[in-house]
Amino acid sequence: MDRTNPIGFFDSGIGGLTVVKAVSQLLPNENIVYFGDTARVPYGSKSNDTVVEYSLQAANFLLRKNIKLLVVACNTASSVALKDLKRFLTIPVIGMIEPGSKLALRESKNSKIGIIGTNATINNKAYSNEIRKLNPKIKVYEKACPLFVPIAEEGWIDHKATELIAKEYLTELKTKKIDSLVLGCTHYPILKDVIQKVVGKSVKLVDSGTPAARLVEEYLNGRGLRNISNQIGKKEFYVSDIPSKFRDMAERFLGKKITHLHKVELDELVNE
Amino acid sequence: MDRTNPIGFFDSGIGGLTVVKAVSQLLPNENIVYFGDTARVPYGSKSNDTVVEYSLQAANFLLRKNIKLLVVACNTASSVALKDLKRFLTIPVIGMIEPGSKLALRESKNSKIGIIGTNATINNKAYSNEIRKLNPKIKVYEKACPLFVPIAEEGWIDHKATELIAKEYLTELKTKKIDSLVLGCTHYPILKDVIQKVVGKSVKLVDSGTPAARLVEEYLNGRGLRNISNQIGKKEFYVSDIPSKFRDMAERFLGKKITHLHKVELDELVNE
Numbered sequence: 133m134d135r136t137n138p139i140g141f142f143d144s145g146i147g148g149l150t151v152v153k154a155v156s157q158l159l160p161n162e163n164i165v166y167f168g169d170t171a172r173v174p175y176g177s178k179s180n181d182t183v184v185e186y187s188l189q190a191a192n193f194l195l196r197k198n199i200k201l202l203v204v205a206c207n208t209a210s211s212v213a214l215k216d217l218k219r220f221l222t223i224p225v226i227g228m229i230e231p232g233s234k235l236a237l238r239e240s241k242n243s244k245i246g247i248i249g250t251n252a253t254i255n256n257k258a259y260s261n262e263i264r265k266l267n268p269k270i271k272v273y274e275k276a277c278p279l280f281v282p283i284a285e286e287g288w289i290d291h292k293a294t295e296l297i298a299k300e301y302l303t304e305l306k307t308k309k310i311d312s313l314v315l316g317c318t319h320y321p322i323l324k325d326v327i328q329k330v331v332g333k334s335v336k337l338v339d340s341g342t343p344a345a346r347l348v349e350e351y352l353n354g355r356g357l358r359n360i361s362n363q364i365g366k367k368e369f370y371v372s373d374i375p376s377k378f379r380d381m382a383e384r385f386l387g388k389k390i391t392h393l394h395k396v397e398l399d400e401l402v403n404e
Numbered sequence: 405m406d407r408t409n410p411i412g413f414f415d416s417g418i419g420g421l422t423v424v425k426a427v428s429q430l431l432p433n434e435n436i437v438y439f440g441d442t443a444r445v446p447y448g449s450k451s452n453d454t455v456v457e458y459s460l461q462a463a464n465f466l467l468r469k470n471i472k473l474l475v476v477a478c479n480t481a482s483s484v485a486l487k488d489l490k491r492f493l494t495i496p497v498i499g500m501i502e503p504g505s506k507l508a509l510r511e512s513k514n515s516k517i518g519i520i521g522t523n524a525t526i527n528n529k530a531y532s533n534e535i536r537k538l539n540p541k542i543k544v545y546e547k548a549c550p551l552f553v554p555i556a557e558e559g560w561i562d563h564k565a566t567e568l569i570a571k572e573y574l575t576e577l578k579t580k581k582i583d584s585l586v587l588g589c590t591h592y593p594i595l596k597d598v599i600q601k602v603v604g605k606s607v608k609l610v611d612s613g614t615p616a617a618r619l620v621e622e623y624l625n626g627r628g629l630r631n632i633s634n635q636i637g638k639k640e641f642y643v644s645d646i647p648s649k650f651r652d653m654a655e656r657f658l659g660k661k662i663t664h665l666h667k668v669e670l671d672e673l674v675n676e
Binding site: 170177179182251281286296297374376398 | 445450550554646670
């Protein structure tokens with residue numbers, strides 16, 4: 133494996149670009165290949181079998197790009213498919229659950245942690261199992277917030293309806309007196325202002341992006357795989373569909389312009 | 405072609421079951437085969453190319469079940485793929501746009517019609533083109549309401565947030581003084597109470613389900629293909645994914661119990 137090989141990322145759509153942003157801020161000279169499965173988005177409302185199948189297809193696609201490390205930049209896929217991905221791949225695989233859980237444990241003072249995510253992430257209890265494995269005394273309260281993804285994609289960041297929806301989802305968590313809340317979906321950082329307003333300033337919001345980026349750095353250092361070039365890394369984006377408004381939305385998530393955007397045909401994914 | 409062959413229906417997911425319901429009320433002794441592409445739902449936010457590809461795959465799957473007529477029970481697929489479906493299929497193909505448009509023209513007294521639908525349906529101007537073709541003097545006002553599908557699937561039928569979202573989408577249409585509003589997505593009848601409340605009682609809501617069922621009857625009669633059995637028809641449901649809560653949701657859409665539910669593997673669709 134060569135140091136200059138890219139880091140691979142995949143997500144059901146474009147939410148994972150928030151993780152790419154964190155990694156490229158910390159490790160700007162790494163080459164990056166991103167796959168967003170926009171033809172089959174979302175994953176969070178689908179069955180475990182389907183999410184595992186899609187995740188293995190995404191990983192196989194990225195392996196053909198000679199990635200040196202895979203970041204599962206999607207909480208749903210991390211919750212459901214990480215074990216299978218680790219079993220089939222010989223390169224290191226980093227999911228969102230472990231770094232997010234560890235950061236939540238460091239942030240919480242009162243040992244009461246809230247988790248929000250898609251139906252799949254919450255139904256699979258991915259975060260609560262991981263956190264209890266790290267510290268069985270922690271109290272974990274979970275809530276699926278399925279409308280947050282479409283709301284974030286609509287860009288209703290400060291709409292009154294968004295606040296009402298957030299209240300509906302988060303009021304019960306507030307009564308549990310949590311002091312930290314894991315944003316267990318890569319779309320949710322887009323809505324962090326309204327989430328913070330509803331849960332109150334005393335609750336620390338935990339986003340897996342930054343701790344995942346640190347874990348990537350640690351893995352690469354530990355294996356002598358850091359790209360030591362002094363040039364800014366190349367970023368390539370592959371998607372299974374390019375709908376209208378795609379570029380606007382992707383640039384909102386990444387916070388900068390996207391170049392090198394390519395469409396992947398579905399049979400290229402399915403027949404591998 | 406035999407009279408006892410089934411009628412085929414497809415939709416991106418389960419919204420099309422509202423059309424199955426209308427057809428089976430009008431033609432209870434017809435056999436029905438339904439395909440819901442739940443592994444790739446929704447279609448309304450995806451590109452035209454992808455929706456055409458998925459629609460042709462769905463139609464091919466149903467042709468292998470020896471359907472005598474195809475109902476495209478999805479407004480997005482009807483808007484984007486109907487022409488291609490009609491070109492490739494030798495059996496009759498019925499979409500949602502024509503029956504919905506005709507009913508809206510019959511209902512409207514002041515010649516001002518509103519249309520709501522997914523991004524794909526509205527961007528393709530399917531309804532406004534059809535209505536203007538039928539009567540160029542009609543004024544048509546269109547609005548995409550992308551959050552209505554996830555809201556309907558969440559079952560937030562009378563939630564305050566739903567009303568706020570509906571107000572955001574529909575207020576401008578109200579100012580145009582429309583007297584009828586086409587529910588241009590098979591999910592929307594689920595939200596008809598809140599939509600009616602927001603647009604006011606004077607606006608007639610138009611749902612394509614019933615006129616589509618009448619068109620099915622007309623086509624079958626015209627071709628001597630009505631099933632003249634006096635037994636209740638068999639209903640078979642195929643989906644590309646069966647997520648948790650699927651059965652509850654499907655039964656909410658259909659208004660009765662579902663039997664004969666089968667999962668179709670994606671490579672069975674893609675490789676045909």
